[in-house]
Amino acid sequence: xxxxxxxxxxxxxxxxxxxxxxxxxxxxxxxxxxxxxxxxxxxxxxxxxxxxxxxxxxxxxxxxxxxxxxxxxxxxxxxxxxxxxxxxxxxxxxxxxxxxxxxxxxxxxxxxxxxxxxxxxxxxxxxxxxxxxxxxxxxxxxxxxxxxxxxxxxxxxxxxxxxxxxxxxxxxxxxxxxxxxxxxxxxxxxxxxxxxxxxxxxxxxxxxxxxxxxxxxxxxxxxxxxxxxxxxxxxxxxxxxxxxxxxxxxxxxxxxxxxxxxxxxxxxxxxxxxxxxxxxxxxxxxxxxxxxxxxxxxxxxxxxxxxxxxxxxxxxxxxxxxxxxxxxxxxxxxxxxxxxxxxxxxxxxxxxxxxxxxxxxxxxxxxxxxxxxxxxxxxxxxxxxxxxxxxxxxxxxxxxxxxxxxxxxxxxxxxxxxxxxxxxxxxxxxxxxxxxxx
Amino acid sequence: xxxxxxxxxxxxxxxxxxxxxxxxxxxxxxxxxxxxxxxxxxxxxxxxxxxxxxxxxxxxxxxxxxxxxxxxxxxxxxxxxxxxxxxxxxxxxxxxxxxxxxxxxxxxxxxxxxxxxxxxxxxxxxxxxxxxxxxxxxxxxxxxxxxxxxxxxxxxxxxxxxxxxxxxxxxxxxxxxxxxxxxxxxxxxxxxxxxxxxxxxxxxxxxxxxxxxxxxxxxxxxxxxxxxxxxxxx
Numbered sequence: 001x002x003x004x005x006x007x008x009x010x011x012x013x014x015x016x017x018x019x020x021x022x023x024x025x026x027x028x029x030x031x032x033x034x035x036x037x038x039x040x041x042x043x044x045x046x047x048x049x050x051x052x053x054x055x056x057x058x059x060x061x062x063x064x065x066x067x068x069x070x071x072x073x074x075x076x077x078x079x080x081x082x083x084x085x086x087x088x089x090x091x092x093x094x095x096x097x098x099x100x101x102x103x104x105x106x107x108x109x110x111x112x113x114x115x116x117x118x119x120x121x122x123x124x125x126x127x128x129x130x131x132x133x134x135x136x137x138x139x140x141x142x143x144x145x146x147x148x149x150x151x152x153x154x155x156x157x158x159x160x161x162x163x164x165x166x167x168x169x170x171x172x173x174x175x176x177x178x179x180x181x182x183x184x185x186x187x188x189x190x191x192x193x194x195x196x197x198x199x200x201x202x203x204x205x206x207x208x209x210x211x212x213x214x215x216x217x218x219x220x221x222x223x224x225x226x227x228x229x230x231x232x233x234x235x236x237x238x239x240x241x242x243x244x245x246x247x248x249x250x251x252x253x254x255x256x257x258x259x260x261x262x263x264x265x266x267x268x269x270x271x272x273x274x275x276x277x278x279x280x281x282x283x284x285x286x287x288x289x290x291x292x293x294x295x296x297x298x299x300x301x302x303x304x305x306x307x308x309x310x311x312x313x314x315x316x317x318x319x320x321x322x323x324x325x326x327x328x329x330x331x332x333x334x335x336x337x338x339x340x341x342x343x344x345x346x347x348x349x350x351x352x353x354x355x356x357x358x359x360x361x362x363x364x365x366x367x368x369x370x371x372x373x374x375x376x377x378x379x380x381x382x383x384x385x386x387x388x389x390x391x392x393x394x395x396x397x398x399x400x401x402x403x404x405x406x407x408x409x410x411x412x413x414x415x416x417x418x419x420x421x422x423x424x425x426x427x428x429x430x431x432x433x434x435x436x437x438x
Numbered sequence: 439x440x441x442x443x444x445x446x447x448x449x450x451x452x453x454x455x456x457x458x459x460x461x462x463x464x465x466x467x468x469x470x471x472x473x474x475x476x477x478x479x480x481x482x483x484x485x486x487x488x489x490x491x492x493x494x495x496x497x498x499x500x501x502x503x504x505x506x507x508x509x510x511x512x513x514x515x516x517x518x519x520x521x522x523x524x525x526x527x528x529x530x531x532x533x534x535x536x537x538x539x540x541x542x543x544x545x546x547x548x549x550x551x552x553x554x555x556x557x558x559x560x561x562x563x564x565x566x567x568x569x570x571x572x573x574x575x576x577x578x579x580x581x582x583x584x585x586x587x588x589x590x591x592x593x594x595x596x597x598x599x600x601x602x603x604x605x606x607x608x609x610x611x612x613x614x615x616x617x618x619x620x621x622x623x624x625x626x627x628x629x630x631x632x633x634x635x636x637x638x639x640x641x642x643x644x645x646x647x648x649x650x651x652x653x654x655x656x657x658x659x660x661x662x663x664x665x666x667x668x669x670x671x672x
């Protein structure tokens with residue numbers, strides 16, 4: 001029991017003091033997983049204006065409200081037609097166990113959506129269980145090969161991710177098993193660094209030629225996504241479109257990572273909420289909104305978040321952290337073991353350590369065996385269904401027969417910051433800071 | 439061409455593609471489902487992605503200069519570019535042989551996993567960047583930042599190497615006959631043992647290059663950056 005007379009510093013709070021003490025003790029900066037933990041303007045700061053006198057709602061349980069989305073309609077011979085607008089974000093085999101990757105594939109396939117590889121290549125477990133698999137084309141090119149490229153349903157050229165725009169990946173030696181090392185052509189057990197920039201192109205003009213090459217290799221069959229970490233989103237999206245992207249993926253700073261410096265996660269990039277309107281503006285100005293689809297990720301947790309992202313102009317969302325939680329990450333039944341690792345259920349973020357009690361972010365065979373891919377897939381499918389039904393619930397309440405019919409006009413903000421970032425009015429006013437004047 | 443035939447039984451005569459009259463798309467579509475075993479490509483005129491994604495042991499002769507990513511992701515083809523090559527020639531090659539009779543631009547052989555890339559002239563910066571098992575033999579010089587984060591394979595340079603050679607290198611081996619302007623982080627000169635001279639002789643022979651292995655120096659990783667510690671910049 002802390003004496004209530006003691007006053008904690010807002011500037012030097014206990015986590016800050018502990019961080020200074022840890023740095024002084026070790027001389028090494030903190031590396032962890034997860035995404036930004038600081039409070040940020042987010043989807044929670046937006047509300048929907050349900051239908052009433054001026055809008056006509058749909059019956060919540062009966063009337064049709066579609067959820068499908070087609071990705072890659074611009075140039076690809078075979079666009080992806082997904083049943084729901086919630087996809088699984090790129091997470092590597094290496095960062096995750098093979099069982100976890102398989103579970104993600106099973107869960108996504110059960111509800112008709114896509115999964116995504118990650119740094120380190122494509123595993124048979126993931127390809128085998130994924131109805132729609134997006135193959136990431138990353139700066140490291142670990143495991144990249146034309147055979148797997150042709151097996152993919154779409155290709156995602158990754159320029160960055162929300163947790164670390166401008167940073168390359170890292171996978172610490174504890175997780176570089178023989179299999180991971182072989183797939184990445186690396187010595188087992190080393191701390192692996194992934195390049196932060198692509199090795200054979202250096203700017204948007206080059207990217208256009210790179211995308212052309214990927215299309216040529218795959219005979220123009222596959223949608224090509226370009227993924228950026230949210231930072232200069234307006235310009236990045238314009239350049240991605242100019243380079244020939246079929247789909248642009250924007251990952252906000254709440255997006256997760258398997259291992260990155262704490263200082264990077266918390267201090268680089270912009271919130272998802274701030275990125276979406278920039279991306280949509282860029283697409284609209286180029287006349288390709290909806291022709292080039294927009295996928296948004298970074299902090300999607302509920303069907304309300306899905307609906308809000310769509311209302312702001314996204315065509316689909318991607319989830320990573322939430323998908324891992326659905327599989328069993330941070331499960332209270334492992335609380336004792338989390339505490340043995342210096343954490344607790346609900347707080348565990350040491351994905352880099354490879355000692356995940358839930359068997360998800362690990363390459364330890366005994367720990368990985370704790371996750372049953374079939375059961376994990378079932379849990380993920382359930383969660384994805386809930387996200388979808390929640391989004392439908394909101395869409396119907398707003399009178400929409402398709403979740404993609406949601407629009408900014410359906411939204412208001414409860415904080416000035418969120419109103420300014422999302423470019424929707426502050427609730428009860430017509431004021432959009434920065435748009436409609438004082 | 440209207441019918442696909444088994445490349446194994448196709449006549450050993452070259453099918454000609456003239457890129458002044460035909461498209462790169464048509465060329466690559468044919469190479470991906472070949473009806474012949476040998477191809478001659480004329481008038482590439484700097485086109486990009488020429489012969490990208492070849493997946494069988496075709497013999498392809500390209501007469502003229504090519505743009506970016508020629509022979510990209512080659513997986514078994516024997517491709518000769520009779521001219522200069524733009525950025526990323528033979529990038530991510532898996533197997534086969536790519537030969538450039540002139541010079542190559544940036545990132546030659548980037549991330550390539552296998553096969554042999556021969557550049558008879560010089561290569562610009564980032565030659566062999568992130569190479570993952572390919573062998574690269576360059577008759578002339580290579581530019582700065584070559585073999586950056588090179589993971590596996592061999593890079594042989596008969597001329598000089600630019601600054602920051604082998605920065606953050608993993609297990610690739612580099613042989614340079616001429617001067618090295620500077621070595622990158624964690625790259626050091628290593629002893630040239632008999633087994634290295636032997637493999638170098640094999641590589642030179644495979645590339646049809648004449649040089650004495652005794653004239654080369656070997657470079658590789660000091661392996662000081664393999665773990666994040668308080669003592670290194672990572």
